[in-house]
Amino acid sequence: MPTGVALRDAREQLFAAAERVLLRDGPNALTSRAVTDEAGCAKGVLHRHFADFDAFLADLVHDSVARLDARTAVLLATAGTGTVADNLTAALVDVFDAVAVAMVGLITFRDELRARLRRTWPTGVPLLTEAMAMVRAYLAAERDRLPDGADVDTLALTVVGTAHLLFADRERAPDSEAVRAVVAAIVG
Incomplete structure (x- = not known):
């Protein structure tokens, strides 16, 4: 039965x-x-x-990160259109949805999960690391529209780190205008 x-x-x-x-x-x-x-x-x-629950959680994180590939393609397709701040804001609002923010907390919370994820991502927090790679690739494509001498790596780190802080409150996400104001201030 x-x-x-x-x-x-x-x-x-x-x-x-x-x-x-x-x-x-x-x-x-x-x-x-x-x-x-x-x-x-x-x-x-x-x-x-799954071999065990932490293997399940690691695959859950990998699945979530894999969705960033499509988001990266969408963001890169906007290069040269609109404004850099508007394009980044739309991408960040999409990337830092409630699930991604909660997933960062999960990764931080579980030591064994972090250890497993280190096999793929030796440094950083996977979702944040991949979001930073997405922003870095976009900013590199937009280099001509950035201030002279802009350091794409530093800008990407600053944009993603700041966005994560803005979205870290699980109870209330910031409105897109607040995100845009911060992104515009960072990228000039």
């Missing part, structure tokens, strides 16, 4: 469930039991697809 409902794409359903738990209850509440309860499946489903 079946004990649960068949999952069509177990990985994606488990990832979506983990994101819901993370957003609703925070990183402390993210356990394998909370994820499988949220997904409506047996705990064994998670362990059938």
Whole structure:
């Protein structure tokens, strides 16, 4: 007799469930039991697809980072159009959604997860590191529209670090005008 409902794409359903738990209850509440309860499946489903819970979390982070590739392509396509500040603001508002902000907290919270992620990202926090690479690539494409002598690496680090601070409050994200004002001040 079946004990649960068949999952069509177990990985994606488990990832979506983990994101819901993370957003609703925070990183402390993210356990394998909370994820499988949220997904409506047996705990064994998670362990059938992942070696352990930290492997699941590492894949969750990798999946989230992979979504930045599409965002990077969209941002790079805006190079030479609009304003640099407007283009960066739109990208940052998109990148620093509630899930990404909560994921940064999760990475900070779990030592074993950070250790696993160091295999791919030896320094930095994965989502922030990849966001910085995205901004750096965009600013390099916009070099002609930046002030003379602008250091793209420093600007990217400053833009992403500042944006993360603006978005770090899980209860309330800043409005896009506040983000734009800070980005405009940084990129000149």
